[in-house]
Amino acid sequence: MTPPADDAAPGPVGPGPVGPGPVGPGPVGHGRMLRKEDARFVRGLGRFVDDIRLPGMLHGAVLRSPYAHARIVSVDVSAAESHPLVRAVITGELLAERGLAWMPTLSHDVAAVLATDKVRYQGQEVAFVVAENRYAARDALCLIDVEYEPLEPVIDARRALDGDAPLVRDELQRDNRVFDWESGDAAATEAAFAAAAHVSACDLLYPRVHPSPLETCGIVASVDRVSGRLTVHATTQAPHAHRALYSTIAGIPEHRIRIIAPDIGGGFGNKVGMYPGYLCAVVGSILTGAPVKWTEDRSENLMSTSFARDYHMRGEIASTSDGRILALRVRVLADHGAFNGTAQPSKFPAGFFHIFTGSYAVPAAHCHVTGVYTNKAPGGVAYACSFRVTEASYLVERLVDVLAHDLGRDPAALRMQNLLRPEDFPYRCATGWEYDSGDYPRTLALALEMAGYDELRREQAAVRAADTGSRMGIGISFFTEAVGAGPRATMDIAGFGMADAAELRIHPTGSAMLAVSCMSQGQGHETTFAQMVAEELGIPPDLVDVVQGDTDRTPFGLGTYGSRSTPVAGAATVVAARRVRERARTVAAAMLEVAPGDLEWEKGRFGVRGVPGVGATIAEIALAAHSDLELPEGVEGQLDATCVYNPPNLTFPCGAYVCVVDVDTGTGQVVVRRFVAVDDCGVRINPTIVEGQVHGGLADGIGMALMELIAFDRCGNHLGASFMDYLLPTAMECPSWELGETVTPSPHHPIGAKGIGECATVGSPAAVVNAVLDAIGVRHADMPLTPAQVWRALQGTPMRNDLAVL
Amino acid sequence: MEVTLTVNGREHTREIEPRLLLVHLLRDELGLTGTHWGCDTSNCGACVVWMDEVPVKSCTVLAAMAGGRRVRTVEGLERPSGLDPVQTSFMICHGLQCGFCTPAMLMTARWLLDHVPDPSDAEIRDAVSGLTCRCTGYENIVRSIRHAAATERGAS
Numbered sequence: 001m002t003p004p005a006d007d008a009a010p011g012p013v014g015p016g017p018v019g020p021g022p023v024g025p026g027p028v029g030h031g032r033m034l035r036k037e038d039a040r041f042v043r044g045l046g047r048f049v050d051d052i053r054l055p056g057m058l059h060g061a062v063l064r065s066p067y068a069h070a071r072i073v074s075v076d077v078s079a080a081e082s083h084p085l086v087r088a089v090i091t092g093e094l095l096a097e098r099g100l101a102w103m104p105t106l107s108h109d110v111a112a113v114l115a116t117d118k119v120r121y122q123g124q125e126v127a128f129v130v131a132e133n134r135y136a137a138r139d140a141l142c143l144i145d146v147e148y149e150p151l152e153p154v155i156d157a158r159r160a161l162d163g164d165a166p167l168v169r170d171e172l173q174r175d176n177r178v179f180d181w182e183s184g185d186a187a188a189t190e191a192a193f194a195a196a197a198h199v200s201a202c203d204l205l206y207p208r209v210h211p212s213p214l215e216t217c218g219i220v221a222s223v224d225r226v227s228g229r230l231t232v233h234a235t236t237q238a239p240h241a242h243r244a245l246y247s248t249i250a251g252i253p254e255h256r257i258r259i260i261a262p263d264i265g266g267g268f269g270n271k272v273g274m275y276p277g278y279l280c281a282v283v284g285s286i287l288t289g290a291p292v293k294w295t296e297d298r299s300e301n302l303m304s305t306s307f308a309r310d311y312h313m314r315g316e317i318a319s320t321s322d323g324r325i326l327a328l329r330v331r332v333l334a335d336h337g338a339f340n341g342t343a344q345p346s347k348f349p350a351g352f353f354h355i356f357t358g359s360y361a362v363p364a365a366h367c368h369v370t371g372v373y374t375n376k377a378p379g380g381v382a383y384a385c386s387f388r389v390t391e392a393s394y395l396v397e398r399l400v401d402v403l404a405h406d407l408g409r410d411p412a413a414l415r416m417q418n419l420l421r422p423e424d425f426p427y428r429c430a431t432g433w434e435y436d437s438g439d440y441p442r443t444l445a446l447a448l449e450m451a452g453y454d455e456l457r458r459e460q461a462a463v464r465a466a467d468t469g470s471r472m473g474i475g476i477s478f479f480t481e482a483v484g485a486g487p488r489a490t491m492d493i494a495g496f497g498m499a500d501a502a503e504l505r506i507h508p509t510g511s512a513m514l515a516v517s518c519m520s521q522g523q524g525h526e527t528t529f530a531q532m533v534a535e536e537l538g539i540p541p542d543l544v545d546v547v548q549g550d551t552d553r554t555p556f557g558l559g560t561y562g563s564r565s566t567p568v569a570g571a572a573t574v575v576a577a578r579r580v581r582e583r584a585r586t587v588a589a590a591m592l593e594v595a596p597g598d599l600e601w602e603k604g605r606f607g608v609r610g611v612p613g614v615g616a617t618i619a620e621i622a623l624a625a626h627s628d629l630e631l632p633e634g635v636e637g638q639l640d641a642t643c644v645y646n647p648p649n650l651t652f653p654c655g656a657y658v659c660v661v662d663v664d665t666g667t668g669q670v671v672v673r674r675f676v677a678v679d680d681c682g683v684r685i686n687p688t689i690v691e692g693q694v695h696g697g698l699a700d701g702i703g704m705a706l707m708e709l710i711a712f713d714r715c716g717n718h719l720g721a722s723f724m725d726y727l728l729p730t731a732m733e734c735p736s737w738e739l740g741e742t743v744t745p746s747p748h749h750p751i752g753a754k755g756i757g758e759c760a761t762v763g764s765p766a767a768v769v770n771a772v773l774d775a776i777g778v779r780h781a782d783m784p785l786t787p788a789q790v791w792r793a794l795q796g797t798p799m800r801n802d803l804a805v806l
Numbered sequence: 807m808e809v810t811l812t813v814n815g816r817e818h819t820r821e822i823e824p825r826l827l828l829v830h831l832l833r834d835e836l837g838l839t840g841t842h843w844g845c846d847t848s849n850c851g852a853c854v855v856w857m858d859e860v861p862v863k864s865c866t867v868l869a870a871m872a873g874g875r876r877v878r879t880v881e882g883l884e885r886p887s888g889l890d891p892v893q894t895s896f897m898i899c900h901g902l903q904c905g906f907c908t909p910a911m912l913m914t915a916r917w918l919l920d921h922v923p924d925p926s927d928a929e930i931r932d933a934v935s936g937l938t939c940r941c942t943g944y945e946n947i948v949r950s951i952r953h954a955a956a957t958e959r960g961a962s
Binding site for chain 2: 034035037038039040041042043044045046047048050051053133134135212213214215216263264265266268295297298299521522523524688689691692693694695696697698699722723724728730731732734736737
């Protein structure tokens with residue numbers, strides 16, 4: 001399909017506001033182009049897991065615990081088994097007989113697949129029914145009789161370590177502590193605080209939220225009774241890691257497992273982990289000999305798979321009297337739920353939280369994180385958080401605003417005073433991260449200029465003076481992200497080093513197939529990765545077919561989360577393409593009967609230096625490489641190449657955000673009037689896709705800052721178990737985003753790109769919160785700043801949001 | 807019970823349970839998987855289809871209630887002459903990412919433009935306010951619908 005010629009002008013490039021113009025026809029390489037995947041989606045021809053229907057397929061449903069904490073006395077499935085459409089009922093006891101009642105988590109713990117001894121959170125999986133249709137499977141759940149003996153639950157994380165607290169994991173240990181972990185220099189930080197002229201402190205809660213991709217989690221598991229081969233269609237962001245996990249857990253040799261991730265309807269971290277429903281579907285298929293589909297409903301999704309955040313933080317910031325930051329100190333209580341199932345590099349129990357010094361030159365810093373078990377769902381790293389950079393960024397950006405509040409300083413000027421300078425890079429922060437590149441003052445200056453910051457402050461003063469019952473607030477955040485894990489030596493998931501791979505095949509007629517180990521959930525890999533190859537080889541992206549999400553057809557790698565596709569699999573792609581190019585050089589030299597060194601690469605062809613017009617295109621070289629052309633000694637035919645990319649460091653994108661809100665002081669209602677976002681993610685492969693990623697993350701910021709919350713009552717009842725209670729932003733809450741960009745390439749990435757997928761989710765919540773609190777003149781109140789919370793904060797009594805009981 | 811309904815111009819008769827939801831009839835019985843199932847509570851809107859020319863959330867419509875009615879799904883949007891302008895505009899303006907909300911957005915956009923050929927941004931946002939998108943932050947959805955409106959006005 002050819003896009004219309006009108007409206008096709010690409011937006012402006014380079015630093016400055018980003019143009020909103022529709023995209024044009026595809027460039028040969030980087031640039032704005034239509035997404036290749038959209039042709040099927042706009043026709044309703046996407047193929048999501050729940051769209052898959054295999055011959056003889058059965059349907060699974062999960063029986064879940066109504067209690068947050070209860071001992072299981074008995075499970076009687078006889079009535080369910082006698083339902084005429086039921087083909088199998090799986091209990092914890094049945095799984096225990098097969099050694100499958102518990103599975104390893106991604107964080108050195110185990111989690112129940114189906115509960116055997118007791119249930120540890122409301123919504124936990126207790127039994128699994130396989131029936132001939134999805135309605136019958138649900139019906140049969142009602143026929144299972146479970147006798148529970150209710151136990152007192154641990155709901156308030158701050159009480160979890162009390163001596164008289166009930167034990168969540170009494171089968172393992174005598175308290176509810178998961179880990180204690182610290183980073184930074186405690187003594188140096190203590191000394192800096194002792195000597196500082198000013199100290200501000202603040203207690204902050206980053207509440208439990210949920211990534212809530214529009215498509216819930218699901219699987220179709222199919223075990224071939226003859227070959228023993230397991231084929232899994234599943235919503236997975238990490239197909240290869242899942243294959244290894246299925247093999248380890250279920251004891252099926254890895255070569256007999258094929259994981260296929262078809263189209264995925266959003267992930268945001270929700271689809272990294274391994275969930276009980278998946279394993280039950282596999283067991284169900286083994287038991288029945290038929291394919292078994294299991295698709296979560298929304299309540300199941302919100303109650304049981306992958307919450308995010310739940311960090312109780314006490315932050316302290318020390319400064320000189322004129323606002324120069326001297327030290328940061330943080331104490332965190334991390335609510336990990338009933339099993340430590342965080343999906344993150346396993347050597348980092350608090351993820352990358354220790355990047356909490358953010359974007360500032362902070363000489364001393366220390367954090368201490370204590371993880372605790374509670375009677376809540378496991379998870380903890382999800383929702384585009386870049387392994388807890390979200391919590392870290394929110395913490396420091398709130399603390400800087402608190403410092404500005406306490407010192408009577410303008411928050412923009414205070415940030416500008418403390419930001420890292422361009423000459424500081426590469427910068428090693430107080431907790432050891434080495435930031436690769438950035439020009440922070442320029443990025444912030446551009447955001448302030450686009451927002452018209454000084455004029456906004458004048459308007460704010462006028463609104464306040466008019467005293468009309470409406471208040472205007474301006475909030476700023478400046479974030480530094482850390483994305484693109486590994487290196488593999490220091491970062492692993494379940495023992496697998498965080499590298500990714502690409503295999504690039506060049507067909508005889510010059511088109512190509514790229515197979516990558518990462519997996520799109522909407523990020524547009526089919527387009528972006530084709531553009532990367534196109535840029536390196538000078539062939540149109542339409543000639544590059546991108547294969548992903550099928551373990552039989554793609555090389556091993558860790559997958560797509562933590563904004564790591566472009567930094568890692570993207571780098572692998574570029575290196576593989578450059579290897580193709582070098583192979584093409586030797587073949588071209590043979591074709592043209594010149595020395596390889598006499599050839600010059602011009603995008604798409606090798607020309608003979610000094611002989612205009614003599615050369616060969618990639619397509620001509622590809623044909624020759626597959627032909628009977630005699631090649632020099634040692635030169636293999638064909639051009640294919642592979643790369644396993646082990647990143648030397650993370651990439652560190654950054655951004656400056658300015659949010660403008662209006663608050664109705666009578667109702668507490670917040671309206672986000674404007675949102676200016678300047679992002680620096682290095683070189684942009686497809687600017688349109690980058691902007692789309694930013695847009696989505698900005699909406700997340702509004703959601704988390706103003707609406708989204710998973711709270712619990714005293715009994716552990718989940719109070720956000722449907723979209724009626726768990727509120728997501730709609731088009732009505734979101735303003736028209738105003739985007740800008742600066743570009744400081746990553747010095748270590750082959751094309752200077754950095755990850756962008758989670759930047760706006762990381763950076764935006766603080767800007768919104770800072771704006772609301774700026775409007776109402778309150779030093780701190782916790783998210784979400786619902787009308788009730790804002791109104792209460794205005795009365796001087798902010799609520800505690802994570803519990804229904806105050 | 808037996809139900810007969812017209813979907814995208816074709817009549818279908820099925821023996822169904824009275825409790826069967828329209829979204830499941832469309833997806834599981836008729837194989838029209840472009841209509842998605844996202845929340846069960848009419849909040850996310852991923853299941854929007856037309857019933858007698860009016861957008862409905864098919865997760866909260868019984869299939870039996872669609873008996874004798876005309877249902878139109880995303881699969882019925884493309885015309886013999888090519889894609890509907892809303893489909894083209896969503897592609898041009900990057901109005902979709904994961905594609906899961908897209909069919910419902912397209913059906914809603916088509917309905918809006920049939921009734922309001924030159925909608926303001928506020929009218930567009932209001933029209934899609936019953937639908938959730940987790941990827942786009944809505945910006946490019948609004949642009950897409952605006953672009954489709956401009957295209958159609960230019961063509962007429």
